[in-house]
Amino acid sequence: MNQDDIKKIIDAIPDLKIRKWNDKDIRFLFKIMYYCALRPMEALTLSKEDFNLVDRYVKLGNTKTEKNAKAIIPMLFVQDLDDWLWDKEPGKLWVNLQYITFYKWLKRLGKLCDIEAWTTHRDITGELTVGHIFRKSVAKAMLNGEIKDKDGGDIQIPVISKHLRHKDVAMTLNHYLKSSQEAVRQTF
Helix, strand or coil: CCHHHHHHHHHHHHHHCCCCCCHHHHHHHHHHHHHCCCCHHHHHCCEHHHEECCCCEEEEECCCCCCCEEEECCHHHHHHHHHHHCCCCCCECCCCCCHHHHHHHHHHHHHHHCCHHHHCCHHHHCCCCHHHHHHHHHHHHHHCCCCCCCCCCCCCHHHHHHHCCCCCHHHHHHHHCCCCHHHHHHHC
């Protein structure tokens, strides 16, 4: 997914007609997952207190791969996030939101927004985890120059890898930034 797809998805959230949670809050769930490169379960369990906007990180606690993990909040997202968090009560941000509900939203949004990774079987797309698409998308946006560093420069692969909290750059290259043969053919 590119940044236009991300915007289209976030704009389509009201079309889900969610009753239990505010559309703006769900939009921010998706934005946080994208900009901070979070896995779904990391995002779904966040509390207001997990965010440190001064030092630009979000505490994740124990994750799939790390104890006491933290994710960086990109400078370009800090003000928007601060504005949203301002009037939030302390505590969990998405109370009782379960992964299965989130997953169903992704599938519905896939149909609404024509997102291949959410509508086509994984044997065809190669996307093994539906919710990880935000992590992969932000990594590709960084690599392709759609997201620049705080000085307006290109972001290098080792930095992208660290943003994804990968211990090995090979994971970033082989599983997140992989290109299809067709993409290579169109590039050269």
